Amino acid sequence: MQSAVCPGSFDPLHNGHVEIIARASNLFDEVIVAVSPNMHKRPMFSVEERMEMVQETFAYVRGVTVRPLGEGLLAEFCKAHGANAVVKGLRDAKDLSYETPMATMNRHLSGLETIYLPADGRYTHLSSTLIKEVHSLGGDVSEHVPRAAQRRLAERRHEA
Ligand code: PNS
DSSP states (O other): OOEEEEEEOOTTOOHHHHHHHHHHHHHSSEEEEEEOOOSSSOOSSOHHHHHHHHHHHTTTSTTEEEEEOOSSOHHHHHHHTTOOEEEEEEOSHHHHHHHHHHHHHHHHHHOOEEEEEEOOGGGTTOOHHHHHHHHHTTOOOGGGSOHHHHHHHHHHHHHO
16 A cells, blocks of 8 residues: 655645645545644644644545644654655745755655645645735635635634
């Protein structure tokens, strides 16, 4: 069985992530979505909430599971879960320059390969950061995120 890991912060999950995870699930028997604690930024949603967004969105997609990445190395996480590859979406050349050192480091650490999928043109402008900014300023981001994220973003607005 060929397994891949799609790692990320997913704070929140948006349609660009959803499309990459879905395409990865067409290539691999199992896709493990690994939700990172996001140590460098203060996240809007807890790891549990972000995992629920993935779980709800992929509830009916065979082979997609979600786990917390934890605070260790991605290479170790992949080894522990028997995954042969990491799948990442690339929106532009900036993503390529950001991802490639990590991909190379992961290969040096444990032979783990990274597969890049070019983002579909409909989603190249999406980032969780931009979605949070637009939402916090009162903009409507509902066409850019799955229902599970829409609902949680709306709850946050009502709580604020
Ligand atoms: O969605 P993000 O914030 O761009 O995701 C970044 C992530 C989680 C993929 C990256 O920070 C990562 O791989 N973290 C795991 C820790 C690790 O292995 N660091 C060394 C990478 S070479």
